[in-house]
Amino acid sequence: MDDDALARSAISSVLTSKGLDVVGEADDGDQVSDAIARHRPDVVLIDLRMRRVSGIEAIRQNTTAPNAPHFVALTSFGSDEEVNAAIDAGAAGFLYKDAGPDGIVGPIRDVVEHGGAFGGAAAAVLLRRATASQSDQYTARAREQLALLTEKEREVAAELTRSGTNQEIGRRLYISENTVKRHITSALRKLGLSDRTQLAVVADRAGIGRSTSGG
Template sequence: MSPIRLLLVDDQQLVRAGLARIFEGRPDLRIVGECSDGDEVVDAVVRHRPDLVLMDVRMRRLDGAEATRLLTRLPDAPPVLVLTLFDDPEVVSAALTAGAAGFVLKDAPGEEIIQAVRAVAAGRGWLDPSIAPAVLAVYRSLRPRAGGSAAAAELSAREREVLALMGGGATNQEIAARLHIAEGTVKAHIGNIFAKLDLRDRAAAVVFAFRHGLAE
C-alpha cells in the first residue's frame, strides 16, 4: 500500500520539524512538502499532490480557515486536518465550516496526531475530544438556515434520525444502541447521507445538521 502523502502547513519551522519527527519511521506516512503560511497552500497542493494537509489555524499572512476555503475549490482537493495550539471553539468552527475534516491540538500526544492523520486520510472526521463539547455548543447556538428541510428532502426518515444523532455528537455505536439497529446498518445509513447531501465526512455532516436545524 502506498504511504499517505502529507503536506505540513505552519508558520513555525520548529513545529514543522517536530511533526516531521513524529512521522519519522512510519512507513505509511510520508511528508511530501511544507508551507510556512496559508497563502502557499494551493500552489503546494497542485505541485505535490498530497493525500492530506495538516493546517495551522493562526498564521501571519493567511489563516488556516481561509486557506482551507481556497483549497476546497480545487478539484479533488485533499482533506484538511487542522492542527493548532488554540482550543477556541470559534476558531475550530471557522475551520470546520471552511471545509476542514478534523481538528487536533498541537500538544496532543504524537500517537494521537498519527491516529488523526490516518482517520482523516481514510475519509473519516476527527475532532479532539477535549474541545468537542465546546464546538457542539457553538453549532447549537447557530440560527438554522432556511431551506434545511428542502436540503435534506432526499433523506429517509431513518437517515434523518441518524443525521440528528450525529449532529449531537453520538458515535456509531451510540446511534446503533439508541435506534436499536446494527452498527453496520448505521454505517450504511451514514454512507447514504454522505452521498445524498454530497458531504465528504462526518465533520461536514455535523456542520450540515446544525446549519440546517436538523441536529438533535
C-alpha cells in the same frame, strides 16, 4: 532553525514513524497553493497561526479547487470562534498540538477514510452548530435514519459525538478499530452520508449523543 520549523520537523517525524507519507512542507500560508499544486497531497495539516497568511485564509483559498485535499487545522488554543472560522473556511478536521502522536495520526487517517475528524473541544463546537436550529422535525427525521442501522452501528454513531479516533472508540466499546471502521462505513452507506461528522450530527439530533446523555 526557528521554532515553527522545529515544530514542523517534529510533527513530520511523528507522521513518518506512523507510516504516513509527508510529501512536502510550507513555511507560511501564502505558500500552500504552490505546495498543493506541486505535491498533490490527500491531506494538508495546517497551522492556523502563521505570519503572513493565516491557516484559515489558506484553507478558504484552496478548498474550492478541483480535487482539493482535505484540510486539518492544527492549533495550540482553539477558541470557539477559531473553530467556527476553520469549519466555515472548509476544514475537514480540527486538532490540538498537545494531542500527542496518536491524537494527530489517528484523526488524519479518519479524515482520509471518512471525511472528518474534530478533536476535543472542537467536537463540542461542531455539535452546537449543528443542533442550534434543531427542531422536532429534525429529531424525528434523525430517529428514522438511525432506525435503519444495527444496534452496534447506532452505538458507534453515538460515540462519534464524543469525538476520538476509531481506536479510542473501539476501546470504549470493547471492539477492534477495524470493526469500528466497518460500522462507520456501513452506517454512512445506509444513510447516504459522506462523512463521520454528518453521522455524529444525526446521532446528536436523535438524542443518543454521548455528549448529551452523560454516557
